[in-house]
Amino acid sequence: MTKVLIASNNPGKIKEFKDLLQGFGADVFSLKDLGITTDVPETGHTFHENAALKAEALAKETGMITLADDSGLCVDALNGEPGVFSARYSGPEKDSERNIDLLLHKLKGVPEEKRTAHFVCVLALSRPKHQTRFAEGRCDGIITATRRGVGGFGYDPLFLIPERQETFAEMGEAEKNQISHRARALRVLKENWTSWTGEA
Template sequence: MKNVLIATKNKGKAKEFESLFSPRGYEVHTLLDYENATDVEETGTTFAENAILKAETIAKELNQVVMADDSGLVVDALDGRPGVYSARYAGEDKNDEANTQKLLKELKDIPAEKRTARFYCVLALASPNQETITVSGYVEGRIAESPAGTNGFGYDPVFYVPEKGKTMAELESAEKNAISHRANALKELEKELDLFLTREGGSR
């Protein structure tokens, strides 16, 4: 069995990737399986830079295929913020509640039609044997005036999806996973994955 490392300590996130890699003969591992792997500092200014940085650094270090993602919230009225700083928008400690409150405060006087936003995700698949590939996915919505729903994390309670008439945190998990930015990025990855893994097999 060949291995692919998903550069995350989030088991739920790894499970999403499992359905892609397992049928192709790859066993999925996470950073929880590699205690000594470098904790890569996300110093990039774009989602793509951060995803590539994580994937390539760990792929080189462990000499294996590594999948990394970087994602966040992009708000038009805030010139794209919080963007790559989504997880630490209110400070160095990751605090969902504080981040959300800061966001709502900044949008306080912005009317509903100008509160457009999207969740954006970039996936990078790297190997020491070949060039890294990146794909992206997003889901459009707008920022609600107050949080609603409990089924989610991060900015989900204030990310309103017009076609569903609900915030992300009000959607059932299956419904959310079907339309999420990561799900859309995974669909893009699937289009390129077989070629990448074929090249990988041929380079050993």
């Protein structure tokens, strides 16, 4: 079984990865599982750059196949904000509630039809002495005027899927994991899993 390190300390994200990677024939570890405290600064200007920085640094440190993602919310009315700064939108503390408050403040008075947005997820798979591979997923939605739902994490209470009339935080994990940006990126990863990891 392929051993894979998830280069993240985000509990919600790690749980999604472990759920979504179940069918890959992979033995999945988080940084916490292995007692790794390395924190790779996200100094890139794009999702691809940040994902690669994390995956390559941890693969080099551990010698393991490492999967990192950089994902974020891009709001059209705010010219793509918060984008790569999604987790740190309101400051370096990565406070989800403050991030949501800031986003709602910036969108105050913007009508629903102009509150379009999309989540992006870029996965970087790094294997020591091999080229880093990328898989990308996108999910389109609308930013609600108030929080809705108690599930998920991050901006999930604001991200409405129009055809379902539910936010990510209102739908169950199983439903979210069928349509989310991360699920779509992982489908691309799954299609290339054997060749990218070097294992049948």
